[in-house]
Amino acid sequence: MQEFIYSNRISLMFLATLSLVLLPFGVDAETDNFNISEPDAIVCEALGRIGMGCIKPQSTPNSAQILKDNSNNKNTDSSLTANIFSSSQKNNKRNSVLVRVIGQEKVYEIINGKKHFIPTKDIFYDYGFKDELIQNITAGELNKYPRLKLIKQEGDKKKTYYLSEGQRIRLVPNKKISKSYGNREEDSVVVSKKEFNFYPQNQFIHLEKPLRWDIFQIVGGKKRYVTPMAVARMNIKIEDVAPVNEMELNYYKISSPIVF
Numbered sequence: 001m002q003e004f005i006y007s008n009r010i011s012l013m014f015l016a017t018l019s020l021v022l023l024p025f026g027v028d029a030e031t032d033n034f035n036i037s038e039p040d041a042i043v044c045e046a047l048g049r050i051g052m053g054c055i056k057p058q059s060t061p062n063s064a065q066i067l068k069d070n071s072n073n074k075n076t077d078s079s080l081t082a083n084i085f086s087s088s089q090k091n092n093k094r095n096s097v098l099v100r101v102i103g104q105e106k107v108y109e110i111i112n113g114k115k116h117f118i119p120t121k122d123i124f125y126d127y128g129f130k131d132e133l134i135q136n137i138t139a140g141e142l143n144k145y146p147r148l149k150l151i152k153q154e155g156d157k158k159k160t161y162y163l164s165e166g167q168r169i170r171l172v173p174n175k176k177i178s179k180s181y182g183n184r185e186e187d188s189v190v191v192s193k194k195e196f197n198f199y200p201q202n203q204f205i206h207l208e209k210p211l212r213w214d215i216f217q218i219v220g221g222k223k224r225y226v227t228p229m230a231v232a233r234m235n236i237k238i239e240d241v242a243p244v245n246e247m248e249l250n251y252y253k254i255s256s257p258i259v260f
Contacts, residue, residue, distance in 0.1 A: 094127065098134045101142055107134055108142065111189055116148040119167060123195045150178070150188035153196040160188050163199070166239035170202035170218070173251050180247045204236055208243035215241055216252070223252035230258040 096111035107124060109116045118124050150172070151163050160178065161169040172178045175185065204226070206215050215231055216223040226236070 098129060099137045099142065100134050101139050102136045110145060111148070112187060113145065114148040114187070114189075115142060115145040116189065117167075119195070119198055123192070123198060126192055126194045148187075148189055149181075150183055151196070152188050152190045154190055154192050157190060160185070161196075162202070162242075164202050164242040166202075166242065167199060168202035168240070168242065169196070169199045170205075170242065173221075173248065177248050177251060180245055202240075202242050204241040205244045205249070206241055207249050208245055216249070217258060218252060219255065221252060222255035223249070224255045225257040227257065227259050230260055233260065234258075 094109070094111060096109045096116075098107060099110055099115075100107050107118050109118055118127075118129075147165070149163055151161050151169065152159065153161070160172045162172050163169055178185070203217050203219070204215055205218060205223075206213055215226045215236065217226055218224075226234070
């Protein structure tokens with residue numbers, strides 16, 4: 001019973017102290033832009049005035065706020081995309097846009113709705129590009145653009161070349177084969193002689209999705225089967241070999257194999 005009375009006395013003393021602390025607080029709460037309808041805020045303010053610490057609970061965003069934030073992010077992405085394309089008017093004579101993924105060194109040219117990796121700084125400056133024209137984008141934004149696959153050499157627009165993922169070029173035999181890949185003539189881009197001469201020739205091919213991974217060397221419009229032993233001796237790397245469809249593989253006439 002005595003413990004109960006003692007406990008009540010302590011509580012009454014604390015409440016009396018708290019009321020004295022909060023008495024002036026009610027007067028200046030409005031001028032301090034403080035929300036007196038929040039109990040946690042009132043208690044924290046009172047404890048702070050008597051020298052006791054208080055950790056304010058963090059508010060959790062509701063679904064409406066999350067949707068609003070996501071909507072703002074989408075607007076930011078759309079704005080960035082609009083800025084990228086609007087800058088093409090003042091960018092360069094190729095009417096393209098220069099971009100780079102944040103934190104990476106590779107510079108890409110967005111041209112004809114496709115991304116084209118510019119392999120060296122010399123080639124970059126040879127086009128008359130300037131560093132200040134490069135815009136930073138995210139990897140996700142860059143991945144929205146398909147890779148440029150067809151190029152033509154400046155001064156020789158009759159021939160179309162396939163630019164492989166390994167940065168090698170191969171002459172496209174004819175328009176029928178090009179169309180068999182789903183390519184269109186208007187998808188090709190003219191590159192400078194400097195850039196064209198940078199790329200090594202794509203000599204080695206294999207049939208896409210093969211039962212056996214046979215490698216052929218293309219020489220003078222003919223194909224030569226390369227044995228595994230010869231592949232090892234010639235130190236042919238995976239990036240040296242490009243996949244082709246059956247129509248293109250059958251186009252090349254058979255020549256003598258490379259055995260050793």
